[in-house]
Amino acid sequence: MSVLLAxxxxxxxxxxxxxxxxxxxxxxxxxxxxAELDEHTAEIDRIRVRLAxxxxxxxxxxxxxxx
Numbered sequence: 001m002s003v004l005l006a007x008x009x010x011x012x013x014x015x016x017x018x019x020x021x022x023x024x025x026x027x028x029x030x031x032x033x034x035a036e037l038d039e040h041t042a043e044i045d046r047i048r049v050r051l052a053x054x055x056x057x058x059x060x061x062x063x064x065x066x067x
Contacts, residue, residue: 006058013054017047 024040 006054010051010054013047013051017044017051020044020047 020040020043024037024044027036027040
């Protein structure tokens, strides 16, 4: 994966993660059902795993993801 594509994916994942964390907190404060909160938590976990994979892949390939 090129540096540009890796950086773009990283940026997209971080943005998505931040949004999900904020939405989950908002849902929780508004009394959302446990099922709704679980769905958001599962997606947050999935994105965290992908972030870790991406960083691992790029560090293995010697690509610096710091802008």
